[in-house]
Amino acid sequence: MRHYQPEKYPPFAVTVDLVVLTIRADRLCALVVRRGERPYLGRWALAGGFVRPDEDLDTAARRELAEETGLPVGSVHLEQLASYGDPARDPRMRVVTVAYLALAPDLPSPRAGTDTVDAKWEPVTDLLGKPATLAFDHHRILGDGVERARSKLEYTPLATAFCPTEFTVAELRRVYELVWDTPIDPRNFHRKVTGVAGLLASTGHTTTRDGGRPAQLYRRGEATLLHPPMLR
Amino acid sequence: MRHYQPEKYPPFAVTVDLVVLTIRADRLCALVVRRGERPYLGRWALAGGFVRPDEDLDTAARRELAEETGLPVGSVHLEQLASYGDPARDPRMRVVTVAYLALAPDLPSPRAGTDTVDAKWEPVTDLLGKPATLAFDHHRILGDGVERARSKLEYTPLATAFCPTEFTVAELRRVYELVWDTPIDPRNFHRKVTGVAGLLASTGHTTTRDGGRPAQLYRRGEATLLHPPMLR
């Protein structure tokens, strides 16, 4: 094992940043934290932080998610989104960030973390509508995350990640309606979603929490790809 | 702008690695280069190299593609694939690599680059069938790249990236057949592909290079998303 040779291997800092999405009060919301450090002190930003020397990227992402938000992290869907490495994206030094996309059911309000003085859920339309709100290139990263979520709803069971363990067809439909920002016919959606192999697993229970006739409760099925896909 | 503080921002090396796919002699092939340096000296690997201090990730990927292969790089589709950062993935030091997926029409044979002694096109089935052939975690990266290509054929016009500027419906079909490894009915494919809005742009020319009745030549259309998608 050789020595580290800075001339040959230029040093970078590597961070993870988190696009954490949830649905709260009938809106698609993203987690933002207020920065407690320079640069961008006091500005809102995505949660994130430096990857530790002996830590895998996925591990770092999950650790930051837990640390910076205090949220129960076990039930959260986490996947890598993309990496961003513009030489000027951080004024301190050369930083490459590996962005992750996290999807969660409606969670309690986050608490501030170690490097943050505040944390909250903010509707994504508000954030994306004002490009200068977020620090660094986080506006772009958020946009990419939302777009990834939108398209993955079509051909994966990702929408179930926004729902609690047991959920109704109507709750799942609400996810699609909010993420795609388009109304969906409840009857056709019901027919389609119950027809896709492996998307829903029956629990035998019912609930009336949405009012009206009792609805079947489902758990997420084993499918990882939807055949046929749900098209926008 | 602060000083670099190694305790606070642990140093990483950042590389780009390239999954370059093409279709040659009716097979889906990937570009592999023989390493001219330690570690894995003499082993086959994906093309790639260190990102320079003042260089964007996309720029580094395109530069490496040109440098390590000598291929004409203008017509090549290039997109980010994913990042890999297992602490043990490189025995020298902590390296995070940003993998890119490149798709090219049938190109001339590659030449060796600066850090490589040899370069060639190798059928992906051969590479994926023998997990220990490639250096580092490149077997996994290649697998992820091929899987990305497979699924993007469904809902984007990505298949056209494997074709020359002007191509026939049959040539496009051959791409689908080889990447998905499944036969497709020429008549139904023709009907479908000519029906998808914005996938194909007519050139008015025809060719008989495939034999038989002259085929219309098309250029790729403006669509970025296929409606409806081509389903496996």
Add this chain to the structure above:
DNA sequence: GCAGTTTTCGTCAAGATGACGATTAGCGGC
């Protein structure tokens, strides 16, 4: 019991799909 609400099942026309027959338009050889 009744009004209100939501789930769930049905119907029907229009569009998409898969299997496959038939026609068209070049080629090469004679």
Add this chain to the structure above:
DNA sequence: GCCGCTAATCGTCATCTTGACGAAAACTGC
């Protein structure tokens, strides 16, 4: 110039899926 070969392109038909919407079912609150 005609014949067979090849491959592109067009058609047909039964089946499946989709979108629009009617209607019944099963709960709640009053």
